[in-house]
Amino acid sequence: MQYSKQDIDQMDRIQKIKFINSISGIKPANLIGSVSNSGQVNLAIFSSVFHLGSDPALLGFITRPTGEIPRHTLENIKENKQYTINHVNSSFTEKAHYTSAKFERGQSEFKICGLTEEYIGDFKAPFVKESGIKMGMEFKEAIDIKLNGTILVIGEIQHLIIPEKALGEDEDIDLSNINTVGISGLNTYYELKKISRYPYARVNQIPDFDAEI
Amino acid sequence: MQYSKQDIDQMDRIQKIKFINSISGIKPANLIGSVSNSGQVNLAIFSSVFHLGSDPALLGFITRPTGEIPRHTLENIKENKQYTINHVNSSFTEKAHYTSAKFERGQSEFKICGLTEEYIGDFKAPFVKESGIKMGMEFKEAIDIKLNGTILVIGEIQHLIIPEKALGEDEDIDLSNINTVGISGLNTYYELKKISRYPYARVNQIPDFDAEI
Numbered sequence: 001m002q003y004s005k006q007d008i009d010q011m012d013r014i015q016k017i018k019f020i021n022s023i024s025g026i027k028p029a030n031l032i033g034s035v036s037n038s039g040q041v042n043l044a045i046f047s048s049v050f051h052l053g054s055d056p057a058l059l060g061f062i063t064r065p066t067g068e069i070p071r072h073t074l075e076n077i078k079e080n081k082q083y084t085i086n087h088v089n090s091s092f093t094e095k096a097h098y099t100s101a102k103f104e105r106g107q108s109e110f111k112i113c114g115l116t117e118e119y120i121g122d123f124k125a126p127f128v129k130e131s132g133i134k135m136g137m138e139f140k141e142a143i144d145i146k147l148n149g150t151i152l153v154i155g156e157i158q159h160l161i162i163p164e165k166a167l168g169e170d171e172d173i174d175l176s177n178i179n180t181v182g183i184s185g186l187n188t189y190y191e192l193k194k195i196s197r198y199p200y201a202r203v204n205q206i207p208d209f210d211a212e213i
Numbered sequence: 214m215q216y217s218k219q220d221i222d223q224m225d226r227i228q229k230i231k232f233i234n235s236i237s238g239i240k241p242a243n244l245i246g247s248v249s250n251s252g253q254v255n256l257a258i259f260s261s262v263f264h265l266g267s268d269p270a271l272l273g274f275i276t277r278p279t280g281e282i283p284r285h286t287l288e289n290i291k292e293n294k295q296y297t298i299n300h301v302n303s304s305f306t307e308k309a310h311y312t313s314a315k316f317e318r319g320q321s322e323f324k325i326c327g328l329t330e331e332y333i334g335d336f337k338a339p340f341v342k343e344s345g346i347k348m349g350m351e352f353k354e355a356i357d358i359k360l361n362g363t364i365l366v367i368g369e370i371q372h373l374i375i376p377e378k379a380l381g382e383d384e385d386i387d388l389s390n391i392n393t394v395g396i397s398g399l400n401t402y403y404e405l406k407k408i409s410r411y412p413y414a415r416v417n418q419i420p421d422f423d424a425e426i
Contacts, residue, residue, distance in 0.1 A: 002333075003372070004372060005270075005369070007373075008270055016267055017267045017268075019386065020266075020267035020270045020370070022385070023346050023370075023375070024262050024263055024272050025262065025300055026240075027239075027241065027263070028238025028240065030237075030238055047264075048263055048264065050261055050263050051233065051234055051237045051275075052275060052358065053361040053363060054230045054233040054234060055229060056361065057229075062264075062265060085237075087238055094409065094411060097411045097414055098411075098414045100414040101414040101415055101418075101419060103416055104416075112419060113419070113422050133236050135236060143365075145354075145367070146354075147266075147269070147367060148265065148266040148269065150265060150266060154360060158217070159218075162216070162232070162236070164214060172235070172397075172398055172401060173397060174397075175397045176403065180239065181239075181408070182395055184386060184387075184405075185386060187411050187412065187413065188381075188387070188407060188409070189408050189409045190388065190405040190406060191406045192403040192404070193403060193406060194401060195303060195306070195403060195404045196307065197400055197401045198310045198402075201311045202314055202315075203314040203316055205314075206314060207307065209325065209327030
């Protein structure tokens, strides 16, 4: 099926959301934990966390502005500059999914969704005990994306927790060892199965693909 | 294993790159096709494509600035404002991986890596024939991220190609039907297997997780 920009513009709203949320490929499933200065914790699933750089160790994610609909994650991050990013694994995809409901202030997503708060040292924001890989983040910058009113939130890793069993061959992290999952669209979860690993690509070491044609 | 910011700062450079490129979770595997005004085509794998919004249909990706190391993708996009994003599937992960080598101008990644150029209508940038889902993009904005000198490139979908077999239940796209893959770190590829799909999360329809504890 082939759609032009005009076809997309005229698409049924729900169909458009389904399609356009799926076509970037697989998305990571992460829970972002935060806490307000008054001590109210928040937990919400995000599929937009991405790698921005290794040195310094920066991750970004996309959110919408705080406005009529409260965005507790962003409000909390602005208050105290701390948050956590926690991998969703296949043992709790349903619990993680329901953190996306519109909870009121005063309700704990941890409690209602059956997940466990965990604290590390004096880091204020809550980690998710059930997660494999998890990170404590310090807020660095929020960049307004004027094209559609979204916000890119960038943070630097302050604490990094990697389970021993996450390590695969050659000290690489193997996401399938810790059952980390991915998301497509808004509500479909995928298991990951490692299929191949290739060396750093050098131009003088390329297999003879051309001859295969 | 638990690492502080100081531990990460002092980590061996290669180990740091391996770890920090893996810890955001699974990343999508996409080939970005572009062409210079002089007609030189370029194809390069990116793991940083992400969904930015559905209306208008915007996708972003992260790149480094053109400088001492040529970044043909960004140069081409700046020249003529067009590029394509093409899903990598499990039948050609190795070919896709080797597009990351540092090719010279004049070399065709399509030819050397054994992939096939495809053109749609009067869209100038090349699509990848072997890909399932593919998109023709119009460049909208490049945002400099001063924290680490990277660039967020944002484009709007002009052409969207979705194979019939990509459609799963309820008109959702099922990435496992078309063997789209994910990437962890710099060089490890993962197959995707759909495991669960949940309804839109409403606060008054949350399963009784709390009782399970």
